[in-house]
Amino acid sequence: MEYIKLDIKKAEQFLKAGAVAGFESKVKAAQEALENGTCEGSDFLGWLHLPSETTEDFLDEVQSVANTLREKCEVVVVAGIGGSYLGARAVIEALGNSFAWLVNDKKNPTILFAGNNIGEDYLFELTEYLKDKKFGVINISKSGTTTETALAFRLLKKQCENQRGKAEAKDVIVAVTDAKKGAARTCADKEGYKSFVIPDNVGGRFSVLTPVGLLPIAIAGFDIKAIVKGAQDMEKATGKDVAFADNIAAQYAATRQALYTQADKKIEIIANFQPKLHFMAEWWKQLYGESEGKNNKGIFPAACDFTTDLHSMGQWIQEGERSIFETVLSVENTNHHVEFPSDDENLDGLNFLAGKRVDEVNKMAELGTQLAHVDGGVPNIRISIPKLNEYYLGQLIYFFEVACGISGLLEEVNPFNQPGVEAYKKNMFALLNKPGYEAESKAIQERLAQ
């Protein structure tokens, strides 16, 4: 097996010579702080050695619960938001058939997602679709109190019980939540649902390699042992004793921070040339945005799907404000083979492509884009993934997590909290007159009346 690779040469050309190497001692200090638990947010470092601490027995237990849902359900709804949703979706969409919901071969249950928005039409349409389906639900929430997720779960639980009866519903509803606290835990214990614990020391956005991600991924039919193996290998490859120059997580973190602090690049666009990676970028956005965006600092994490967005955002990237850099997720080998056919009439003038693989054209688009954007003043970091499979996605996930921990510490923020997320929740609860928010309700009503 290979490793994913990092190429920073086309970013370094925008920096003074030695700028990335100049971060070596700071990176070392960050790695030591993570390892020794001496950094801010040290209560949330459970992800750091999670891969190597995950046992085969535990994965067998996750797989066995997944198998029960696979046997008993045509559809499984994954209820969760943010870190309790994006990792599972990222992997399932990266590995699954792009038209999974239309494929009716009964090999795998259809996986749907809910609890990640408060769209009334979304929930109406979902519950309508589920009316004649044998469906199950995974209720995923670390806090167990997140409004979006709790709202969807309340609807889905009732519907599942109405359609299958309470006794059968009990076998197809699973909770992934805190060991002791929160409504999701109380409900699971009261109803006797199978449940998995999200460790206290693993924050939501770092939880994809816990049952938060692994259970839905296993239900979707993917190999969770291979994902964890990929993460374990990356844990070794990015350990604190790996030399700075050889440690791709250290290099990525240092390059980002060099671009941010020394070249005034405030926005990182993660770009992919495979539509299957759209949700990987969404997961990455939360990981980096929630970890680094605080104390009025932080690189803004943005995402583009190429070549799609080259026809919408391409102009801005090529010639807009020069405050961006690009990190390209490049997949070296596709899983399928499609060649352009020849056409006698050649009305579209594309016969010069006849016999070529579609991926060859995509790769030339990728290279052409890289050259054009670098010429246009956009530093380029490239992450090469040998192939989209479980093993390499496991590597990629852990790589991004450890690089994020290092990068946040280089930025001198606590990468493991998210205090800013509470502001909208507080206002929403005040506006909805949630019990316990009486003073806030009064204050917000007075403010709105002004």
Ligand SMILES: O=P(O)(O)OC[C@H]1O[C@](O)(CO)[C@@H](O)[C@@H]1O
């Ligand atoms: O798992 P929970 O507690 O429902 O939280 C979901 C998401 O919401 C946040 O807490 C922000 O509100 C994220 O950090 C987290 O990933």
